Amino acid sequence: MGIFDFISKEKKQSLDKGLEKSNKNLFSKLGKAIAGKSKVDDQVLDELEEVLITSDVGVDTTIKIIERIEARVARDKYLNTSELNNILREEIAGLLEENRTQDVAGFDIPSNHRPYVILVVGVNGVGKTTTIGKLAAQFKELGHKVILGAADTFRAAAVDQLKLWGERVGVPVVSHGMNTDPSAVAYDAIKQAVEQKADVVLVDTAGRLHTKVNLMNELSKIKRVMQKFIPEAPHEILLVLDGSTGQNAFIQAQEFTKATDVTTLAITKLDGTAKGGVVVGISDQFKIPVKYIGVGEKIGDLQPFINREFVDSLFKS
Numbered sequence: 016m017g018i019f020d021f022i023s024k025e026k027k028q029s030l031d032k033g034l035e036k037s038n039k040n041l042f043s044k045l046g047k048a049i050a051g052k053s054k055v056d057d058q059v060l061d062e063l064e065e066v067l068i069t070s071d072v073g074v075d076t077t078i079k080i081i082e083r084i085e086a087r088v089a090r091d092k093y094l095n096t097s098e099l100n101n102i103l104r105e106e107i108a109g110l111l112e113e114n115r116t117q118d119v120a121g122f123d124i125p126s127n128h129r130p131y132v133i134l135v136v137g138v139n140g141v142g143k144t145t146t147i148g149k150l151a152a153q154f155k156e157l158g159h160k161v162i163l164g165a166a167d168t169f170r171a172a173a174v175d176q177l178k179l180w181g182e183r184v185g186v187p188v189v190s191h192g193m194n195t196d197p198s199a200v201a202y203d204a205i206k207q208a209v210e211q212k213a214d215v216v217l218v219d220t221a222g223r224l225h226t227k228v229n230l231m232n233e234l235s236k237i238k239r240v241m242q243k244f245i246p247e248a249p250h251e252i253l254l255v256l257d258g259s260t261g262q263n264a265f266i267q268a269q270e271f272t273k274a275t276d277v278t279t280l281a282i283t284k285l286d287g288t289a290k291g292g293v294v295v296g297i298s299d300q301f302k303i304p305v306k307y308i309g310v311g312e313k314i315g316d317l318q319p320f321i322n323r324e325f326v327d328s329l330f331k332s
Contacts, residue, residue, distance in 0.1 A: 025315075026315065026318055027324060027328070029310055029311055029313075029315065029316055029318070030310055030318060030324060030325070030328045031328045031331055032286070032310070032311070033285055033286035033308075033309075033310020033311050033316065033328075034285060034286075034291050034310065034325070034328045034329055034331075035286075036286075036287075036288060036289040036291075037070070037285065037288065037289050037290065037291025037292065037329060038291075038328065038329055038330070038331055039289070040070060040289035041066070041070055041289075041291075041292070041329065041330070042332070044065075044066040044069065044070065045063075045066055045099070045100065045103075047062075048062035048063055048065070048066050049062070049096040049099060052096050053095060053096055054094065054095065054096065055084070055088050055094040055095070055096055055098075055099060055102075056088075059096060059099070060081055060084065060085060060088070063081065063084070063099070063103075064077055064078075064081050067080060067081075067292065070289075070290070070291075070292035071261040071262060071290040071291075071292045071293040071296065072292040072293070072295050072296045073262070073265060073292075073293075073295075073296030073297075073299075073300060075296075075299070075300060076110070076295060076296040076299040076300060077296075079110065079299065080103070080106055080107060080110065083106045083109075083110075084102060084103070084106060087102060087106075100330060100332065103330065104326055104327070104329075104330040107295055107326050107329075108322060108323050108326040110295065110298075110299055111295065111298055111299075111322035111325070111326065112322060112323075114298045114299055114302055114304070121306070121307075121319025122150075122153050122154055122157055122319065124154075124159060124214055124215060125250070128247070128250050129212070129213075129214055130162070130205075130208040130209065130212075130213045130214060130215060130216050130245070131214065131215050131216070131250050131251070132205065132208075132216045132218070132241060132245060132248040132249040132250050132251070133150075133215065133216065133217050133218070133249060133250065133251045133252075133253055134201075134218050134220060134234070134237065134238070134241075134249035134251070134252045134253070135147055135217060135218065135219055135220060135253050135255060136220050136222070136234065136252060136253070136254050136255070136271055136275065136277070137222050137254055137255035137256065137267070137271070138222040138267055139170065139173075139222040140222075140257065141222070141255050141256055141257040141260075141267070141283060141284075142255060142257060142283035142284055142309060143167075143219065143222060143255040144167070144173055144176045144177050144180070144219055145176075145180075145283075146255050146281050146283060146307070146309065146317060147163065147177065147180065147217045147219055148176075148177070148180030148181075148183070148184060148314075149309075149314045149316075149317040150217060150307075150317065151163055151180065151181075151184050151186050151215075151217060152180075152183075152184045152314045153314065153315070153317070154214070154215050155184055155185065155186055159214035159215050160211070160212070160213045160214045160215070161184075161186040161213065161214065161215045161216075161217065162186065162187050162188075162189065162204055162207055162208045162211070162213045162215070162216050162217075163177055163180070163181055163186060163187070163188045163189065163204070163216075163217050163218075163219070164188075164189045164190075164200050164201055164203075164204030164205075164216060164217070164218035164219065165177040165178065165188055165189065165190035165191075165200060165219055166197035166198070166200040166201050166204075166218050166219055166220050166221070166237065167197070167219045167220055167221045167222065168191065168192070168193055168194060168195045168196070168197050168200065168221065169193075169194070169221045170193070170221070171193040173219060173221075174190055174192060174193055177190070177219055178190060187207070189203050189204040189207055191203075197220060197221060197233060197236075197237060198233075198236045198237045198239070198240045199240075200218075201218050201237045201240055201241055202240040202241070202243070202244075204216055204218055205240075205241050205244045205245060205248065206244060209244050209245070218237070218241075218249070220233070220234065220237065221233065227270060227273060227274050230270075230271075230274045230275075231274045231275065234274065234275045235275075251278050251279055252275055252276055252277050252278050252279070253277075253278070253279050253280070253281055253306065253307075254267075254268065254271050254272075254277040254279070254280050254281070254303075255280075255281045255282075255283060256268060256280060256281070256282050256283070256297065257282075257283055257284050258282045258283060258284050258285040258288060258290055258291065258293050258294065258308075258309075259284040259285070259287050259288035259290060260290075261288075261290040261293055262293075264282070264293055264297060265293070265296065265297060265300065268280070268297055268300075268301055268303075272301060272303070277301075277303055278303065278304075279303065279304055279305075279306040280297065280298075280301075280303050280304065280305045280306060280307075281305075281306060281307040281308070281309070281317075282294050282297065282305055282307075282308050282309070282320075283308075283309035283317075284309055285308055285309060285310050286309070286310045286311045286312075286316070291329055292329075294308065294320075294325065304320075305320040306319065306320055307319060307320060308320045308325065
């Protein structure tokens with residue numbers, strides 16, 4: 016267990032509540048799958064496969080989990096269905112642990128990168144601008160000096176929303192308004208951050224570009240202008256996905272990972288859905304660390320993703 020492998024009691028309660036629908040959905044399906052059965056046999060495993068797939072874990076990840084459980088059944092011929100919940104919990108936690116391809120430390124900022132530049136990407140409607148606002152609030156609460164860049168200039172609503180978050184949180188927002196050059200906004204945000212010795216810069220980007228080529232070109236241009244001030248910027252490319260869209264979140268992840276070098280993920284809106292299994296599948300399929308999850312409306316409900324705590328809440332009986 017590392018230093019970040021725990022959360023406060025309040026956050027754990029929030030996580031439990033946020034994953035309540037997913038938890039109930041999973042247990043309801045699991046209960047039906049093992050009703051009247053005492054031993055984990057091929058029929059139970061077939062039922063379990065369907066439970067996981069219909070819980071938005073995804074086919075490929077489901078097959079991996081089933082194979083792991085099959086190996087355990089082979090070792091212990093008389094595995095009881097009463098043990099299935101704990102076995103499933105352990106195997107999913109193990110899978111998530113393997114997919115932590117880098118140290119993901121929540122709101123901690125590397126001391127050797129100041130300002131630390133986060134480029135935030137994702138389609139419209141996933142909660143991208145709200146995620147940026149909540150991140151800014153929590154970074155500021157920890158004593159970090161934060162600057163926001165409103166580079167989603169295709170939508171007036173996105174620019175205005177980010178400005179409102181800036182006012183609410185008390186952090187400056189660099190904005191040129193709507194229909195202006197996004198890379199110019201990014202340039203000015205980085206320039207201001209360097210001049211003012213800021214700790215963190217969060218740059219919002221457009222989520223509605225007509226083709227993948229446009230998206231790639233726009234993000235490449237933004238990165239180039241950032242690098243005029245900070246050669247290694249952006250230090251992080253955070254893709255925001257809406258967990259409530261289930262399999263559609265996989266498609267969004269595919270498109271964005273093809274278009275740019277996504278390094279971390281934030282999966283939002285998990286409290287309004289029974290599709291919490293999507294976190295497991297996306298983490299496994301893309302080998303990109305899930306850094307944050309959204310489990311409620313409050314600022315503190317955007318939480319650092321701690322896999323064992325997440326699995327504990329998902330399988331809470």
